[in-house]
Amino acid sequence: MRTQVGIVGCGPAGLFLAHLLHRAGIESVILESRSRTEVEGTIRAGVLEHWLVEMMTAMGLGARMLREGHFHTGITLQWNRQRLHLDMEDLTGGRKVTVYAQHEVLKDLIAARLADGGAIHFGVSATAIHAVDTDRPFLTWRADGDGPEQRLDCDYIVGADGFHGPGRQAIPASRRTEYQKVYPFGWLGILARAPLSWPELIYANQGEGFALLSTRSPEIQRMYIQCDPADDITNWPDDRIWAQLEARLSTDDGWVLQRGEIFQKGIIPLRSFVCEPMQHGRLFLAGDAAHIVPPTGAKGLNLAVADAVVLARALEARYRDNRTERLDAYSATCLRRVWKGERFSWSMTTMLHRNPDDSPFEQRIHQAGLDLLRSSRAAATALAENYVGLPFED
Template identity: 55%
Template sequence: MRTTVGIIGGGPAGLLLARLLHRAGIDCVVLESRDRAYVERRQRAGILEQGTVDVLRACGASERLDREGLTHHGIELRFEGRAHRVDLPGATGGKSVTVYAQTEIVKDLIALQLADPAGPPLLFGAEALAIEKPDSAAPVVRFRHEGREQTLTCDFVAGCDGFHGIARRTVPADRIRTFERAYPYSWLGVLADVPPSCKELIYARHQRGFALHSMRSPRVSRLYLQVPNDTDTADWSDERIWDELATRFAVDGEWALERGPITATSLTPMRSFVQEPMRHGRLFLAGDAAHIVPPTGAKGLNLAVSDVVTLARALAHHHQTGSTELLDGYSATCLRRVWQAERFSYFMTETLHRRPDQSPFEDRLQLAQLDRIATSPTASAELAENYVGLPLS
């Protein structure tokens, strides 16, 4: 097979890149190792920045998003029995965020690609085995599909296959620098068939640990508890989960946590990771293949979108002019935004979670930071500006 851009990974990054390239008249092929059913049920992030929503609308992938997405104009911080709402549009000139699950974005992008007779090929069950000659003018992706090994010769390769994918590991170790931080706690996440107990997300800092109240729809709640890294989800009964959530969300005044059947539980380790540079020859890394953020700042999916928008723009510029200027600047351009997202995610994580060995002094610093946000329009606006998303590069 021969194409201009070989895209490894059929998650939101790879699918959106394919959509953007197709609209720019650039041919590509998407290789996804899993089958369609698996890809369409992977549960991931659900908070979309304003810029992400704008991109999906611009590329014609927002019909269901506009109909079913939940627009949020604020978030609520809870600490010491207090509740403070951060007004997102008021602090950012009208910007907001939208709750719409990554799973649904993937479904929408797959449907668009497969419905277009002239759309780029999307191969499910196509496992990338190796990326050969990535620093040459014609990289080759070896992959296995339908029981036989094949090759895809490209002008460029986009590695959108996540942290454990082959793209990141293709870059020689002596060509990269990695930056990593592991946190001494995880998130116990639950999906529950119960209407949300709030209209907007609640971020709670409690002496017993962090809690987050989110949602997937007007009928399904998504909630998280900070737990030790060695937690066994089997030790957490439904009653124990609801009791702990109610304790951590407790606030002065009338408010009650609605309870209902828990349909799924998961454990998410917390970590930060960046690999630099995000390019090796004609191989470009995007999304989790190059960086991971703890989910507290809701930046993971949005960073992947920013990466592929930057890459699509650079490839289109090369296609139209023959210039490699934007491609040469891809890594540096992306990393500026990546590190801002890492900084904000670290700030949110460290401010709202309690480490196992945390001192009373550090407790007071956290509370002082939250009080500053609650009482200072400047501090509140800084949080809001980062939460709705910095401008796309």
């Protein structure tokens, strides 16, 4: 088998890249270790930046998102039992907040990719990346677990295969530098069948720490609370979860959190991670293979798709004009945006969580950071611009 671009990973970066390449007349093949059911069934929240919503709509991929997504003019911050509405639309000249779960995005992209006749090989195993420092890189894998080894010759290979995939490992350890911060807290997330409690997202730092109130649909709500990442979920019966949510989200104006049946819950750790560079020879990394952010700033999916946009433009210049400057600059171009996203996510995370290692001085600094947003339009605008999505650098 042969293709122009071999893509390892059927997540946001890999799928958006395949669609963008298809629109430019460039062939690609996606290899994915999970089944289609597993990919589409991995439940993840999603806040889409304004430019991404516009791009999906322009590409004909946003019809269901426009019907079922939630479009907010802003977000709410809460501390000391008081709330502050940040009007993103006003602060950013008309840009909004779109809540549409990541797995729903993947469902739309997979369906459209297959409808276009694009190749996705699900459930492959033993995927390996070869000869990326030559002009003839190739991929090998096995189908159906123990099937015969297959080979895909490519012009270029993209590792969009997450933190644990083979993509990043194909860059020699001596050629890459990895930066990481592991946070001393995690998120306990729930899905509950309950009525809507608030018309937009609430990010709170109150009581024992962080809480996030989000929504999946008018009947299904998504909520998170800060917890010990090493805790056992069995230590969190439903009554304890609701009690903590109410303590961290309660106000003095009579507002009531709407309870319901919790039908999914789990604990996830939080960390920040960046690999430099994001390319080696004819291998390019995208998405979680190259960088991870804590979910507080809602940047993970958006940074992954931004990588795909930069790489698609670079590959189009290569095939259309035989120019490689953009490919050569891929890593540097992406990392400028990645580090801004990492900074914003770190800032939101430290401001909104109770770090057991913080001194009372540092805790008051975080409170002052929240209060500054109330009194300074410039500070509120900076947060809003980062939240709804920074412009692309050419």
